Amino acid sequence: MHPLVALVGVPPLLAGYAYLVYPAILRAWGRRRPPVEAPPDPPEWPSISFVVPMYNEARAAASLLESLLAMDYPADRRQVLVVSDASSDGTDDVVRRYADRGVELLRLATRGGKSAAENAAGRVVRGEIVIHTDATVRLRPDAAKALVRWFQDPTIGVASGRDISVANIAEAATEGEAGYVGYEMWVRQLETRLGTIVGASGCLYAVRRELLLTSFPEELSRDFASCMIAHEHGFRAVSVEDAICRVPRSTSLAAEYRRKVRTMARGLRTLWYKRALLDPFRHGRFAFFLLSHKLARWLVFLSLPVAALALSLLALRSTAALALLALGAGGLLVAGVGVLLE
Template sequence: MIILFWILIFVLLYSYLLYPLLVGFLAIIVGKNRKELHIPDEKDMPTITLLVTAYNEEAVVDAKIKNSLELKYPSEKLKLLWVTDGSDDDTPNKVSGYNEVTLMHSEERRGKIHAMNRAAQSVETEIIVFCDANTYLTEDTLLQIAKHFQNDKVGCVAGEKQIFKDGDTAAGAGEGLYWKYESWLKRLDYKFNTTLGAAGELFAVRRELYQPVESDTVLDDFIISLRIASKGYIVAYEPKAIAREYPSFSVSEEMKRKIRIAAGGFQSIGRLKKLLNPFNNARLTFQFVSHKIFRWLVCPLALLLLIPIHAMVIYFNPEIPLYAYLGIAHAFIYVLAVFGWLFEKSKLNLSFIYLPYYFIITNIAQLQGFMRYLKKSQSVNWERARRAR
């Protein structure tokens, strides 16, 4: 029982603390030599299509297109393409009002990945930059992305996701802290070998490397980027290419998104099973198992099992006070999470209670997503989470 207890503790510590420290150490010892890159001269910049997939996003169309038109990039080398399949609000009409934007629209709603595949087939530029309608890019984002494609070994570039107003609500505080942590980990992964997946809010691929993925794919960004990595190309990480969005309106809205991502994560394990073979790419296998599989599957189960196992260890080993002290600390985390739930709708900046709350609900979402995956009940149609703005 005691051995199992410490195994569970190790699993949790490894996933969230020891792996980042280990991969950071390995990056120093045996990491890739990432030379400082400079923005290329205008004549050497690749042609880019900024592809936005949108479903019923009429509220953000004007702001998003304004943001896109303000990006620093040679106008003759940049195309703006929106695909609004299935939208039954005013999104297509609003987009069609901009001469600078090419619109693709179908009345049928078949999911984001079908829209992406359909639009990507029409792209003629060298690079496709995928971006969500509700994210806003810093003005030099495309320039920062373009510099990486000077290296022929780079097949994909992942940008950095940031959250606006990350301290105002439980969802905002938790989501903001999570993405700061995840961005730090992406930097370490990239220095060691390659970035482990890209976030759909902002990522770029070479057009010739884009391959349509299965129509029922949930995590299109993750599958696309890691299939490119599995071919031996680098997935670069560029922290200066920034996509910002507002947090989910509430934790319950964030849960909706997390459950969908979890279900897609388990689906992607099967579709990326080649990455589980260390003889193909040992470094990538190590990253995939440590960064994703542990986080998606092993940690939620460990967190669930730790409650009864810890209680039994305390009960059967009263002579060892260490386990009782750890039990108090264990219980305190859940007490903070309960307070996070109670103060969820407040505007108080209480990150120290929102973080445990967000951590617990994230792992609950993983378990719910796993059940949804087993039942094959996850729709490919995007279930939009309400945003704070």
């Protein structure tokens, strides 16, 4: 086989493995395991802390805080902490209006990003279980209990919620689920049946307080790293189907593209930071999940420029390659026009 042909084939082969073969392996493997069932309510609900980083979320803050205060969880066992990342639009004033209802505000003097806000929160949270969420999402009223139930199992260190993508957060939780998000949640359920997931949902996940690092590198993704940190300390991470989080879809293709690029860049930096966990001889199943679920997907996109260059060189000598190149260029042109129109 010509080396250039091999390079062109790398992205589709990686995509086929990551999105088709890997889930098929999980399904076949999981058939030997009993179905995962939610545990019953604990005799006493543990104390929890909601941590909500906010930057200029004055328009969304009140609605989110009302939903958190209305959660089905004992009020005397709940802390609601908002970390204002040097907001300048009145977010702090909105949050302060909820002080008499128990909402606490921690303001950062300079903007540091989500991980910096979560580092600061980690120094003042009081709950045994810390639940991270975002200002722009909405949680089902029973989401906190759905997550916390799992911590009765002493091997569980992280419990991740189930994202449901909606056009508007006011929609019912059963509506508007995007295909990719639904697929991702399905893969996490397959991994949960086999013991652990390798990445939590940034919009909703819970972690034992003892696993909450207060000096986590600010340029990295804490939700992704939380499962790896749990594994390093001998804990598992699970995906909880009943912990529903409604996530608004991006309003434009350009915004979604930028979000995906940021997510992948932070994810790759985080994976490099914890690269020792990619060793299958030391970390077995967890390393296999990490390589297949995370790294293989990102390598699809990282290999595309090399494949495009190889296809361009092949097009100089092959009509078929030229046709493929034209088809790919046409697709990119259509996508680009879509971005401009947005």
